[in-house]
Amino acid sequence: MNPAASTVVAVHTVPVSLPARPELVVRGAKGSHAHSDFLLVRVVTSDGIEGYGEVSATPLWSGEDGASARHFIAGLLGPALLGRPLAPVGALESLLDRLLAGNPFTKAGLATALWDAYARTLEVPLAVALGGAYRRQVPIKISLSGDGPELERAYAAAVAAGFRAFKVKAGFEVAADVARVCLARELAGPAAVLGVDANGGWSRVRARESLRGLAAADLSYVEQPVAPEDLDGMAELRAQGPPVVADESVFGRTDLIRVIRAAAADVVSIYLGKAGGPGRAVALAALAESFGIEVVLGSNGELGLGAAAQLQVACALPALSSGIPSDIIGAHYYAEDVLEWPLDSDGALVRLGDGPGLGVRPREDLLRRFH
Structure with a gap:
């Protein structure tokens, strides 16, 4: 498939909240990290390729969290991507910067999904x-x-x-x-x-x-x-x-x-x-x-x-x-x-595995939540 001819047709998100293993909870000078809220991101292209990403953010560390990420992706960043060519992905990253100041963790989750879709379209690992x-x-x-x-x-x-x-x-x-x-x-x-x-x-x-x-x-x-x-x-x-x-x-x-x-x-x-x-x-x-x-x-x-x-x-x-x-x-x-x-x-x-893109995919129950 040709990524230059592929466009973004959908952007979806699913919130996930998980506790850390109690014996491994990080307790540092900036505070404890015993629980994390995530936002999983899915991008769908006109070729039917799905790319996935993850927003991992904690307010104490970045001023972002799953709720703020979902707000910006659903209301601002996601709609702006629709209909745009998947490649070059760098142009889409620049678009995200023009639309939203700061919030690098939110942009990273969305950018990861775009890069994942791009590499899957090429049928190569993202590292390649x-x-x-x-x-x-x-x-x-x-x-x-x-x-x-x-x-x-x-x-x-x-x-x-x-x-x-x-x-x-x-x-x-x-x-x-x-x-x-x-x-x-x-x-x-x-x-x-x-x-x-x-x-x-x-x-x-x-x-x-x-x-x-x-x-x-x-x-x-x-x-x-x-x-x-x-x-x-x-x-x-x-x-x-x-x-x-x-x-x-x-x-x-x-x-x-x-x-x-x-x-x-x-x-x-x-x-x-x-x-x-x-x-x-x-x-x-x-x-x-x-x-x-x-x-x-x-x-x-x-x-x-x-x-x-x-x-x-x-x-x-x-x-x-x-x-x-x-x-x-x-x-x-x-x-x-x-x-x-x-x-x-x-x-x-x-x-590193041999699969395309990130080489992994979410659990089936989470995939159903995307729909």
């Missing part, structure tokens, strides 16, 4: 449509939270799911953070990849104190140690300790350029949601790589469709961090998934 695939499998990690027995339960659940690489939530008081991370290192052993994620919760002084106290923990990296706007503080910490990962500091291209100019990070954590979709995420990663900054795929607690999109993007990137696994956790984090068949993931790696 995006310029890859450069790899067939991606190393992954999971977050650990809590103190003492609570952390031990989280670690046991993560290991039972197959995870061997971790990041520990911090950004609180120095003594508690040091004790938590040191316990995680004791549990994981000296060879495991172990990082700390402060979610911007430390001041520069507390960051320096915490990292001094954690010297014996042999951290693999420190993620967003200080406030997102404190790029000078991040640059200062880069010179003193483990590699610095910019997360909250980078949503889009303008943010990334600021980080580059400030020499504030060794690695940047790219989200499909923050970037605004798969195509934008690949472009953002290419910009980072051109300045010698490594890339990992970060997570906003995506479900199966979002995790499948993360995987496709990770495989489409010419370079991906060799030392820090990505956060493609998918159904490992929730009590249930939305996919007909889960991604091929054993906790250590997630593997």
Whole structure:
């Protein structure tokens, strides 16, 4: 089929709300993530091809959620796409930007559905449509939270799911953070990849104190140690300790350029949601790589469709961090998934399939809700 001759004929959404597995609930400096509201998106083309996406947004993090996403897609973005050519998808992404300021997670869910439909029309995996695939499998990690027995339960659940690489939530008081991370290192052993994620919760002084106290923990990296706007503080910490990962500091291209100019990070954590979709995420990663900054795929607690999109993007990137696994956790984090068949993931790696587009589809009961 010719995607240039295919047009968008329908856009539908289905809200989904799911709790996280209690033992794996993320408790970070920005708050807890025990429950998530999602909006699943379906795009239908004139050739009868269906593409799927997922809006994964939390108000505390992005100012968006499933309700706001549904409002904008149903009342503004979806109607504007009807009758327009599917290709080039980049032109449709630009249209979304002209219609709605901000709201990158909402746009990302819709853009993912458009890219999925485009790749399915070409009958290739999305990673191929995006310029890859450069790899067939991606190393992954999971977050650990809590103190003492609570952390031990989280670690046991993560290991039972197959995870061997971790990041520990911090950004609180120095003594508690040091004790938590040191316990995680004791549990994981000296060879495991172990990082700390402060979610911007430390001041520069507390960051320096915490990292001094954690010297014996042999951290693999420190993620967003200080406030997102404190790029000078991040640059200062880069010179003193483990590699610095910019997360909250980078949503889009303008943010990334600021980080580059400030020499504030060794690695940047790219989200499909923050970037605004798969195509934008690949472009953002290419910009980072051109300045010698490594890339990992970060997570906003995506479900199966979002995790499948993360995987496709990770495989489409010419370079991906060799030392820090990505956060493609998918159904490992929730009590249930939305996919007909889960991604091929054993906790250590997630593997790319051969199917077209995202290579996955929603469960049958959710497909019926689209109708």
